[in-house]
Amino acid sequence: MWIADMDFPVAPAILSALHERLNHGLGYHMMAGDPQLMPLLRAHLATQGLTDLPDDGIAMLPGVVPGLYATVHALTTPGEPVVTMTPIYHPFHLAITDLGRRVAGVPLREGEHGYEINWAAMDAAARGSRLLMLCHPHNPTGRVWTPLELEKLRDLALSRDLFVVSDELHADLRFSGQSFESFAADPRVRSRTITLTGPCKAYNAAGLGIGAMIGHNAGLVKRVKSTAGGLMGHEGALSVTMWRAALRDAGPWLAETVAYLKDNRDFLSAYLREHLPWVKFTPVEATYLAWLDLRAHPRAGDIQKFLLDEARVAVHDGPVFASDAWKAQYQGFIRLNFATSRAILTEALDRMREALDGGMEKRQETEPAF
Ligand SMILES: Cc1ncc(COP(=O)(O)O)c(C=O)c1O
Structure with a gap:
């Protein structure tokens, strides 16, 4: 009961799309971006406040973790502090330390209603840093940051002039029924934010790695993606098929x-x-x-x-x-x-x-x- 995937079978709609794709063989998928996946993904992101994305505002990734590493690599330099809350999904701090940066960790506080952000400590950690790594919803505490908390995080990013990478991979597994507000839903922080997402948690398909790096600032997306150059490889045909079927048919x-x-x-x-x-x-x-x-x-x-x-x-x-x-x-x-x-x-x-x-x-x- 440790690794983060589910014991449940994959959605039948995804399985049948995968079988169909296999019948077509396993050649390259369309390299310029899947013409069906993109509109589905854009429509989905719009429901979370990520509207008006530019044409080059979405770059495919082989998974979300490569996006965490690429962001740290592109937006900070060795020795610099990178702000993140603790506890945190471990590839956050591993991306920072593997790349020779320093973790500026801010422990979450145990408040009356559960885990909450220590604002003074966040502000202190942000001094001298250029990047905030946010996990929203937060793994491992299961917090979904509220509109008020998001507002304060945005204020912090603006006042301390931080780039933000917001890992929103768990966004579709919420229990409240309220719509999800992406960190970059607010135009104030759009130009400085990279959002990472993918289908692997919600649709229990982590064995088919795929993810996306999303930004309103196409130059920033390009900068982060090109830091990794060709190291990331291209997305797999079955992974694209899976994500497309998930968004289209597995609701x-x-x-x-x-x-x-x-x-x-x-x-x-x-x-x-x-x-x-x-x-x-x-x-x-x-x-x-x-x-x-x-x-x-x-x-x-x-x-x-x-x-x-x-x-x-x-x-x-x-x-x-x-x-x-x-x-x-x-x-x-x-x-x-x-x-x-x-x-x-x-x-x-x-x-x-x-x-x-x-x-x-x-x-x-x-x-x-x-
Ligand atoms: C917050 C978060 N980000 C990223 C990942 C892994 O993403 P991927 O397998 O697409 O690299 C996980 C897996 O548990 C996760 O919880």
Whole structure:
């Protein structure tokens, strides 16, 4: 329950489009951009506020992570600080450190209603930086930044003169029913923002890598894309077919899947409240990834290994989601993927509960009774 994809089968509409494409052979796809995918993608982006994109405002990518690396490479220089919140999907801090930049990490605060942005720390981190890397919705906390938070982030980008790369890969997996507001929905920040997205999370197709880099400033898109030169390669024919079928025909499948995930989220919350009330969890607003705080457990120091060994449940370990300076803060946290059948989720939680309760009992036995 660690890697971020779903146990569910691919949408039938996508599968049949892929079969059809296979019958045509596996030659190059149209290199100048797929004439059917582009209008579908533009229409989809417009629903998130990314209207009026210029002709060269979309560049295809082999995945979103290459876009993170290309952006860091193109818009910053070695040794520079790059601002990002922590915890964060690990390729964010890896893109920064692999390329010889420094992570200017800003820990999210635990507020009354869940994780929130520490504005003073963000502003301090942004001083001397040229790039803010935003994850919206946020992996691993499942936050969808509110219009007010987005406004304040935009103010920050403007006042500190930052470029922004906004990874919006999880945008279609929201549980609120409200429409999604892209960071670059506001014209004030359009010229300085690169948005990254793709179909792999929402349509459970991560094995067919593809993504897009989107910007209202075509010069910026070109600058970022050309930094990677030919290193990225071209998008695969099957990946384009998959994305096109997803946007055109798989809407009902997605709605059903999101409804199931939402029920799983609520089931998980209720289970924790009832059986493991000391585990801290703020129900996620998007994504199927739950960020759980198990620091109250005596085995918090090696919780991932403990759950693997004792419950035979594999989860992601909290420290993965931070670079070296912040890793210790997230020891005792785990990220659990709940995109599975209710039966498997229940079994995993039952096994975790048994193992964790056993650990708690051992502590009570050994604790002196004052
Ligand atoms: C926020 C975020 N960005 C990017 C990715 C990976 O994108 P890709 O496989 O298209 O490189 C993930 C995968 O979990 C993710 O959660």
